[in-house]
Amino acid sequence: MVVETRELRYFVAVAEELHFGRAAQRLGIAQPPLSRAISQLERRLGGPLLERNSRGATLTGAGRLLLGEARAALDAVDAAERRTRRATGGAPRLVLASKAGASVELLAKILDAYAAEPGSVEVEVILCGIGEQERLLRDGRADVALLHRPFDATTGLDSEDLLAEGQAAVLPAGHPWSQRPHLQMSDLPDLPDVPPLRWPRSDGSYPDGPGPELRDGAQLHQLVALGRGYTVLPESARAEQHPGVATVPILDAPQVTTVIAWPPHSRSLPLATLIRTATSV
Amino acid sequence: MVVETRELRYFVAVAEELHFGRAAQRLGIAQPPLSRAISQLERRLGGPLLERNSRGATLTGAGRLLLGEARAALDAVDAAERRTRRATGGAPRLVLASKAGASVELLAKILDAYAAEPGSVEVEVILCGIGEQERLLRDGRADVALLHRPFDATTGLDSEDLLAEGQAAVLPAGHPWSQRPHLQMSDLPDLPDVPPLRWPRSDGSYPDGPGPELRDGAQLHQLVALGRGYTVLPESARAEQHPGVATVPILDAPQVTTVIAWPPHSRSLPLATLIRTATSV
DNA sequence: CAGCGGCGATACTCTGCCGGTATCGAGGCT
DNA sequence: AGCCTCGATACCGGCAGAGTATCGCCGCTG
Numbered sequence: 001m002v003v004e005t006r007e008l009r010y011f012v013a014v015a016e017e018l019h020f021g022r023a024a025q026r027l028g029i030a031q032p033p034l035s036r037a038i039s040q041l042e043r044r045l046g047g048p049l050l051e052r053n054s055r056g057a058t059l060t061g062a063g064r065l066l067l068g069e070a071r072a073a074l075d076a077v078d079a080a081e082r083r084t085r086r087a088t089g090g091a092p093r094l095v096l097a098s099k100a101g102a103s104v105e106l107l108a109k110i111l112d113a114y115a116a117e118p119g120s121v122e123v124e125v126i127l128c129g130i131g132e133q134e135r136l137l138r139d140g141r142a143d144v145a146l147l148h149r150p151f152d153a154t155t156g157l158d159s160e161d162l163l164a165e166g167q168a169a170v171l172p173a174g175h176p177w178s179q180r181p182h183l184q185m186s187d188l189p190d191l192p193d194v195p196p197l198r199w200p201r202s203d204g205s206y207p208d209g210p211g212p213e214l215r216d217g218a219q220l221h222q223l224v225a226l227g228r229g230y231t232v233l234p235e236s237a238r239a240e241q242h243p244g245v246a247t248v249p250i251l252d253a254p255q256v257t258t259v260i261a262w263p264p265h266s267r268s269l270p271l272a273t274l275i276r277t278a279t280s281v
Numbered sequence: 282m283v284v285e286t287r288e289l290r291y292f293v294a295v296a297e298e299l300h301f302g303r304a305a306q307r308l309g310i311a312q313p314p315l316s317r318a319i320s321q322l323e324r325r326l327g328g329p330l331l332e333r334n335s336r337g338a339t340l341t342g343a344g345r346l347l348l349g350e351a352r353a354a355l356d357a358v359d360a361a362e363r364r365t366r367r368a369t370g371g372a373p374r375l376v377l378a379s380k381a382g383a384s385v386e387l388l389a390k391i392l393d394a395y396a397a398e399p400g401s402v403e404v405e406v407i408l409c410g411i412g413e414q415e416r417l418l419r420d421g422r423a424d425v426a427l428l429h430r431p432f433d434a435t436t437g438l439d440s441e442d443l444l445a446e447g448q449a450a451v452l453p454a455g456h457p458w459s460q461r462p463h464l465q466m467s468d469l470p471d472l473p474d475v476p477p478l479r480w481p482r483s484d485g486s487y488p489d490g491p492g493p494e495l496r497d498g499a500q501l502h503q504l505v506a507l508g509r510g511y512t513v514l515p516e517s518a519r520a521e522q523h524p525g526v527a528t529v530p531i532l533d534a535p536q537v538t539t540v541i542a543w544p545p546h547s548r549s550l551p552l553a554t555l556i557r558t559a560t561s562v
Numbered sequence: 563c564a565g566c567g568g569c570g571a572t573a574c575t576c577t578g579c580c581g582g583t584a585t586c587g588a589g590g591c592t
Numbered sequence: 593a594g595c596c597t598c599g600a601t602a603c604c605g606g607c608a609g610a611g612t613a614t615c616g617c618c619g620c621t622g
Contacts, residue, residue, distance in 0.1 A: 003362045004285050006609095020570060033610050035571060045362065047369025052570060054618040062368035065549060069361035069421075072546050076357040080350035081284045081326065087343035088328025140350075155439045156545030264437030265353045268346060287580095301599060314581045316600060335589040335598060565621090572615070579608085586601070592594090 003044070005077050008070040010037045011049065015067045019056040072138075079140025079263070093122040094270055097142035100127040100216050103236060103258055106163060106281075107146065110260075114277045121270045129216060130200055137263050143271055148234065149257045159261035160279045165235045167253035170220070171246050172227040178246035185252050188232070197229040221245055234258075284325070286358050289351040291318045292330065296348045300337040353419075360421025360544070374403040375551055378423035381408040381497045384517060384539055387444060387562075388427065391541075395558045402551045410497060411481050418544050424552055429515065430538040440542035441560045446516045448534035451501070452527050453508040459527035466533050469513070478510040502526050515539075 013023040014034065024031040042049050049063035059067065086093065098107055107125070114120050126142055131152060133145035138156075146162075147154055169188070171178045176192060188196070195211035197220065206213050211229040214220055223229055225244030234256040235249060260278045262271060294304040295315065305312040323330050330344035340348065367374065379388055388406070395401050407423055412433060414426035419437075427443075428435055450469070452459045457473060469477070476492035478501065487494050492510040495501055504510055506525030515537040516530060541559045543552060 002286060002290070003358055004287060005283060005358070006285060008358070008361065009283070021568085029609095030611055031570075032572080032612085036609080039571085045365045045369055049365075049369075054569060056569075061373070062365055065368045066361060066365040068546055068548070069357075069364055072544075073354065073357035073361045076350075076354035077284055077286070077289070080289065080347060080354045083350055084326045084330075084343050084347040087346045088326055088330075092342070156437050158436045263353075265349055267349070302597090310580090311582055312599075313583085313601080318580085320600085333599060337598075563622105567618105567620085569617085570615105571617100573613085574611105575613105576611080577607105577609095580606090582603105582605085584602085584604105586599105588599090589597090591596085 003041070005074060007037055007041050008074055010034055011041060011066065012070050012074065014038060014050065014057065015059055015063060015070075018058060075135075075139040079138065082140035083143070083266075091122060092270065093124055094144060094274060095124045095126060095136075095142045096274075097126045097128050097133040097136040097145040099130060099133070099146070099148070100218075102148065102217070102234075103146055103163075106236065106258060109281050110162075110274075110278045113281050114274050117273055117277055119269070120273060123274070131204075133261070137261065143266065143268075144260060144262045144274060147259050147261050149259055150254070151256070154259060154261055156264070157261040158264045159259040160275060161257050161259050162278055162281070163236075163258045164255045165258075166249060166251075167232050167256055168235050168237070168247040168249045169230055170224050170233050170237070171230045171248060172224055173244045173246045174227070175230070175246065178248065180248055182249045182251050185250060188250075191230060194227060194230045197223060197231040199231070284322070286355060288318055288322050289355055291315055292322060292347065293351050293355065295319060295331065295338065296340055296344060296351075299339060356416075356420045360419065363421035364424065364547075372403060373551065374405055375425060375555060376405045376407060376417075376423045377555075378407045378409050378414040378417040378426040380411060380414070380427070380429070381499070383429065383498070383515075384427055384444075387517065387539060390562050391443075391555075391559045394562050395555050398554055398558055400550070401554060404555070412485075414542070418542065424547065424549075425541060425543045425555060428540050428542050430540055431535070432537070435540060435542055437545070438542040439545045440540040441556060442538050442540050443559055443562070444517075444539045445536045446539075447530060447532075448513050448537055449516045449518070449528040449530045450511055451505050451514050451518070452511045452529060453505055454525045454527045455508070456511070456527065459529060461529055463530045463532050466531060469531075472511060475508060475511045478504060478512040480512070 010023070010027060013027050014020060017023040017026065020034055021031050024034040027034065038050065045062070045066070047062055048060050049066055050057040051060060086095070111123055114123065126136060128136060133142070133147055134153060134157070136142035137145055147159070169183055172194065175194065177183070196209065197211045198206045198209055198213050200206055200213070200215070212223055214223070220231060221242040224231070225242065232250065232253065237247070260275055262275065291304070291308060294308050295301060298304040298307065301315055302312050305315040308315065319331065326343070326347070328343055329341050330347055331338040332341060367376070392404055395404065407417065409417060414423065414428055415434060415438070417423035418426050428440070450464055453475065456475065458464065477490065478492045479487045479490055479494045481487055481494070481496070493504055495504070501512060502523040505512070506523065513531065513534065518528070541556055543556065
């Protein structure tokens with residue numbers, strides 16, 4: 001009477017591969033039971049989810065809808081399993097996700113302050129790639145994350161603001177503008193000699209443009225020091241001095257807010273303490 | 282290897298009943314298979330979820346955590362099933378949830394404007410009780426909802442503000458203050474003769490106090506007209522004139538914002554059109 | 563145009579899991 | 593001490609889900 005996660009996993013595999021054979025291989029089962037499971041799901045849900053043809057399959061409208069809903073549902077089931085397993089395995093602990101190379105001193109302050117709280121538990125820090133925090137929270141690999149508005153999406157998460165700051169341009173040290181005391185946003189398109197570096201969007205794709213593509217903060221400083229591009233970062237990134245890299249504040253850049261975010265329904269005591277501690281740092 | 286929704290349903294039943302026998306009855310199965318399913322789940326998740334004793338069972342810490350996570354996961358699975366079934370069943374349609382008796386004219390404007398859009402689909406309106414919109418969105422019975430900040434929680438939902446308005450006191454027509462042109466928040470505790478009506482909180486419980494308890498807007502006007510209490514509502518509620526009821530603006534009441542909200546990952550074309558239409562009304 | 567190859571559906575069989583009944587063992591209450 | 597309540601265990605039967613073999617359809621190609 002009710003949809004099982006097995007059926008959803010099967011459907012997601014087929015919807016992603018658009019090929020029953022490959023999907024079955026990925027799932028580690030034979031193709032016939034997969035075909036049967038999908039048609040049973042279609043019967044139960046009242047209509048076709050896939051159009052079959054001799055080269056594979058394509059999604060119907062209902063199939064596209066189900067793909068999104070099923071991914072969300074499977075993430076929620078995974079989260080339940082992972083978080084519970086974490087809670088049963090000996091000492092409870094919290095997992096915090098943060099972008100690699102961001103907010104080092106803020107994070108350190110939060111962790112220190114939390115460790116001093118009564119009843120605090122061990123906090124494991126996952127340093128992840130750009131925009132991955134949301135996914136880690138959704139599938140339960142993390143309990144709480146540090147995000148940066150407006151770059152990271154907080155949709156579907158609870159959050160509290162921690163820190164708002166301006167932004168600064170990160171330029172090669174020898175760049176003619178690197179000695180200026182400050183810049184304006186309107187200066188940036190005219191910045192001579194170096195193109196803007198390109199960060200991935202939340203879906204992993206890159207905007208068009210001339211500059212090199214980036215994945216993390218380590219690459220960033222290398223590329224800037226080599227004079228291959230520039231970028232704009234929150235001012236707290238200035239704290240880490242890198243050779244060959246200069247930072248210049250941008251007076252009218254939009255404020256970047258570091259927020260602490262967590263899945264909306266989770267309200268464990270250690271998590272609440274961590275959030276309270278973080279907001280009062 | 283992976284948790285199935287059946288196991289989560291079983292666990293939630295036991296966790297809510299704290300009694301294997303009653304939970305089994307509720308699930309329509311016998312008690313022994315339920316016991317086995319739970320202990321298998323405990324083995325898989327790495328530790329006990331329930332403490333058994335001769336009078337029933339109590340939740341462990343991990344069990345409490347899993348109860349919350351499992352409810353969220355089951356809601357997500359239900360949502361996937363319901364929304365997909367809706368999409369396969371003939372003409373696609375959107376389901377909008379709104380509190381019974383709220384924002385009638387705003388809702389009418391939105392629906393009219395959306396119906397005039399090209400490519401609009403049928404919109405079914407569910408008029409639900411106070412604070413039920415969130416649950417309807419979560420388990421897929423609704424696709425989109427109208428909420429009122431700060432009364433309704435928007436945590437875990439995407440939303441756009443539609444309309445901010447002041448609030449007005451709703452008094453019995455014969456009340457001595459009903460002729461005053463306006464009130465202040467500080468007047469309310471001194472309001473003679475009638476107690477404040479009590480609305481349910483988001484968890485369904487009622488605050489303590491002398492006034493009668495309310496469930497919906499129909500009761501409200503009856504009770505006020507009978508002189509049994511007063512309440513405070515957004516000003517747009519003044520538009521509907523009820524016999525025996527007077528409304529007086531409260532100058533310094535906090536603004537109430539009507540927002541349109543939807544589950545964060547759903548991005549179907551009809552939904553996007555409805556949201557765009559609503560925000561531009 | 564016939565033959566071949568790829569893909570999903572179907573037919574059939576088997577096995578492992580889920581659910582049912584009967585019964586046991588542990589605590590608590592009188 | 594004896595009964596009662598409640599969960600666990602033992603055992604069994606049926607069915608659902610997985611595997612193998614095969615079919616039917618379609619497109620490509622020589």
